[in-house]
Amino acid sequence: MIRDKKGTILVASLWMLAILSVLAIGIGFRMSIEARLSKYAMDKTRALFIAKAGVYKTREFLSWDANDFDSMTECGVMLIATEDKTAQLSKMFTNVAVGSGNYSIGYVQEGKDYPGMMDEERKININKASQRVLETLLGEDNKGIAAAIIDWRDADDMTSPGGAEDDDYSDLGYACKNEPFSVIEELMLVKGMTPEIFDAVKEYITVYGPDDAKVNLNTATEKVIRVIGQSTLPPISDIVMNEIASKRWGKKDEQAIGPESETVFTDENSIKDILNLGGYETDFGSIRNSFTTKSSYFRIESKAALDRSGVEKRIVCVVQRDAQKGTILISYREY
Numbered sequence: 001m002i003r004d005k006k007g008t009i010l011v012a013s014l015w016m017l018a019i020l021s022v023l024a025i026g027i028g029f030r031m032s033i034e035a036r037l038s039k040y041a042m043d044k045t046r047a048l049f050i051a052k053a054g055v056y057k058t059r060e061f062l063s064w065d066a067n068d069f070d071s072m073t074e075c076g077v078m079l080i081a082t083e084d085k086t087a088q089l090s091k092m093f094t095n096v097a098v099g100s101g102n103y104s105i106g107y108v109q110e111g112k113d114y115p116g117m118m119d120e121e122r123k124i125n126i127n128k129a130s131q132r133v134l135e136t137l138l139g140e141d142n143k144g145i146a147a148a149i150i151d152w153r154d155a156d157d158m159t160s161p162g163g164a165e166d167d168d169y170s171d172l173g174y175a176c177k178n179e180p181f182s183v184i185e186e187l188m189l190v191k192g193m194t195p196e197i198f199d200a201v202k203e204y205i206t207v208y209g210p211d212d213a214k215v216n217l218n219t220a221t222e223k224v225i226r227v228i229g230q231s232t233l234p235p236i237s238d239i240v241m242n243e244i245a246s247k248r249w250g251k252k253d254e255q256a257i258g259p260e261s262e263t264v265f266t267d268e269n270s271i272k273d274i275l276n277l278g279g280y281e282t283d284f285g286s287i288r289n290s291f292t293t294k295s296s297y298f299r300i301e302s303k304a305a306l307d308r309s310g311v312e313k314r315i316v317c318v319v320q321r322d323a324q325k326g327t328i329l330i331s332y333r334e335y
Contacts, residue, residue: 040311047101047304047313048334054096054103054302055315058117059327061092062298062319070295071218071264076117076321089115101306107299110203110221119295120318121216123206124224126187127153127180128213131160133231137201145192152190153180164191181207206297208318208330214292217265222249225291232286240283243275265293296321297330 062076070076079088093105093115107118124137126149134146147163155178159165166175168191177189184205187193204224215228222245229236229244247263265271268288277284302315314335320328 040309043306043309043311044313046099047306047311048315050098050101050103050306051302051304051313051315051334053098054105054304055300055317057096058093058105058300058302059319062117062321063326065321067294069218069264069266069293070119070121070216072114072262074264075119075219076295076298092116098304100308101304103302103304105300105302107301117298117300119216119219120206120208120297120299121210121214121292121295122219122221122224123204123209124215124227125207125209125213126184126205127207128209128211130213130231132233133227136227136231137204138197142192142197145190145197148191148193149187152177154178183207208297208320210296212292214290216293216295217244217248217271217287217291218262218293219295228290229286232290234282234286236283236286237280240275240277240280240287247274267293 058076065074065076065078067074067078073079073085073089077089077092079085095102095104104115105117106113106115108114109118124133126134129137131146131150134149135143138146144162147160148168151160151163151165157165157176157178159168164176169176172189172191174189177186181187184202184207186207187198187205188195204221204227215224217225220228225244225248226241229241263274265274271277271287271291271293272284297318297320299316299318303312304314305312315333316335317332318330320330322328
């Protein structure tokens with residue numbers, strides 16, 4: 001009898017030991033997960049502040065810019081003319097070490113990576129662009145969408161020819177905004193807009209920029225320049241448009257500008273001189289009314305990564321350069 005009780009106690013003890021072991025392993029595993037999650041959260045916070053450091057430093061560069069122009073290379077910054085510009089940009093914006101990580105400032109335009117800021121004046125401002133510009137951008141078959149864009153952003157309830165107001169949106173469950181676009185993605189709410197059309201134009205449009213809606217001739221893509229040129233009254237001649245393309249991009253199959261060889265229009269007079277517009281005074285008037293050589297709004301995309309864990313964080317913001325107030329934050333997103 002005593003021997004049987006000892007055996008029962010032994011079995012029970014073994015079971016209890018097994019259960020406690022499983023519980024201990026479970027608790028340890030859970031604590032390990034929580035520790036890793038906590039470390040990941042801390043790493044995310046570190047990466048965020050490194051990305052913020054990139055934003056602040058870039059805004060500082062912007063406030064130092066004393067150039068009277070902005071170009072693809074010197075976009076919101078001023079470089080030392082006697083030194084290698086590519087090396088300067090790399091030092092300022094690529095893998096800049098901060099604490100336990102680094103940040104990079106850059107953007108992609110037409111499939112090519114560029115270091116630094118992107119000015120918003122290189123794009124077409126859908127809050128300010130004329131209907132003629134929007135029609136040229138969207139294409140002959142989408143004139144109704146251009147009219148609907150005008151109706152979406154204007155303050156009245158009067159429907160433009162081919163456009164859309166409240167009654168046209170009733171089946172979609174919302175009303176016409178009758179206010180400026182807040183983000184370019186808002187275009188998807190406009191009557192007639194499709195993902196395919198939006199994807200074709202999203203790289204060339206913005207909701208930021210000065211009231212005159214002028215496009216920066218130094219930084220705009222050839223597509224944007226030609227859209228604007230074809231939309232002016234009278235349109236800029238093909239001869240002058242080809243001359244602009246030749247100065248900006250050289251050979252037609254070389255779309256990207258090299259930082260050491262780009263042609264820079266520093267002001268209105270330089271446009272006239274560089275393009276050799278003798279005999280094309282009307283075209284120069286259209287250029288002067290539609291294009292600029294200096295920008296005020298800049299998009300800063302700061303990507304940060306930690307050295308050991310590789311945890312990343314990204315900030316995308318738009319700032320306005322103001323002569324009196326320095327740089328003003330217009331929009332801000334964390335990813």
